[in-house]
Amino acid sequence: MRKTALDCVHELAKVDERVVFVGSDLGPGVLAKMRAEFPERWYMEGVSEQHIVGMAAGLAMEGFVPYVNTIATFLTRRCYEQVAVDLCIHDLPVRLIANGGGGVYAPLGPTHLAIEDIAIMRALPNMTVVVPCDADEMRRFMHRTADWPHPIYIRLAKGGDPVVSDAAHGFEIGRSIRMREGADGLFVTTGVMTQVALAAAAALEAEGVRVGVRHVHTVKPLDAEGILADVARVPAVVTVEEGILSGGLGTAVLEACSTDAPADLPKVVRIGIPDAFPNQYGSQQSLLAHWDITPASLADAMRARRRAAGAR
């Protein structure tokens, strides 16, 4: 997914001379072909995220569309004020490509685990937050980014994630995708949690329970209309995110219900990362299990919520 995102920056640069790449201190050879082809539009500025975001803002003020890339925690925590002031107050078309969303960097510990990135980016006015589920979707999304007039936070997964998206669904920023039909319940997901939910839905189907999956690649602006239309048709809703529960996708869905469909609020239960920094290493998979974000736990949550709703 990361390679696809960066390859897309190069592809965009070939057809759009406004496109600029700005990295911090990335691995050797990152976007080497773009560097060779467009040396003036390729920057590697060192371990200086506050500066990089401000510099990207200045470039955008001069009409460029900068794609900034580094590790998610550094691109959010370290330079939050620069993101808020330089990008969001000015409402500039800068793209933040954030490596390692959620538990991807499990072996590296809590300094590198982007658990609250979605929540804090979503809190900023003018910011768009996109979390694709696989490399194919990333490609479709990236080719829609050049003309989006606002800053975008792009959260990457580990890479090599199973491809579940479909070109037939297309991609429109701010429009969620119904990945699976089902009237007995609904998973509302983002990023690679969509794959986990699809697996849970398959397990439930074996029991005769048909559960839908709505993939919300754009957490902000939220497709409240599309999500609430599906919520209205089912007795139980489980939101799933590889992010801290306060302020993320689940919160956004509750907010939408609260505003436009308060009667549906009791249907919703949220699954995500609890309010604690992880105290173990391991792998993304082992952390997800630690957080109880697995197909089995999703299916359990769906069964429990259906029971609570009186569904058989």
Place this chain on the structure above:
Amino acid sequence: MSGLDERSKYLRRLVVDALTGGGRGHLGSSMSMVEVLRALYDSHLAYRAEDPTWDGRDRFVLSKGHGCLALYAILADKGFFPLEELLGFCRSTSRLGGHPERGKVPGVEASTGALGHGLPIGVGLALGLRMRRNPARVVVLTGDGEINEGSNWEAAMSAAKHGLANLTVLVDYNKLQSYGPTREVLDLEPLVDKWRAFGFATTEVDGHDVAAVETALRALPLDARRPSAIVCHTVKGKGFPFAEGNPDWHHKSGLTEADIAQMYACLA
């Protein structure tokens, strides 16, 4: 007594006009940079007040956004907006707030106020202009307390790396930050050497000597292959004896009619 000529006094009166309207403001921080701004706008920067986003303009970023009273005064003087607007400073219906905002105030390139943002943005502007083959220049004015922020030094390294001769940093070195003397709060010395060590061509000047500031600006770029830094030695609250070198006047709210009268009297 202040040694200020009539134009410097006039610009300060515009600031006091705005203070009267808002009843508050960063007086000391604005007064130390009046002559620097005057030199920039009277004789150095290219701009069109009637077309503030003209592409050929030099980009001036007031990084120490809290000094905006002085910027508003010179912009109003130059016709970017009517002088009468100064009287609305900080009011709910005004576009002139306690920190300047891009897109709201004609002539303001960047919304600043949080410190340490102007130079990184200035580096991006300077790179962007160079990529676009636009010969316009970028000038960033920082405070001294402001450059406690590490982001300035990240940006300085980047500016030097890219040899941004189209970028100049002016430091309003009034040697007094909010709490007290910079030497005590977080000493910046040796300040000129610091900029030199970070890859800038440097000079220093008396920031209240208009002719000297103009001469320094005329010499830009100080080096054709490096960014420039001009350390402007200034006096906080310059022009008002009760405020000069007095940290209590960094920012003032609840200004009384007597305060205002005292200020106008200093400028008579």
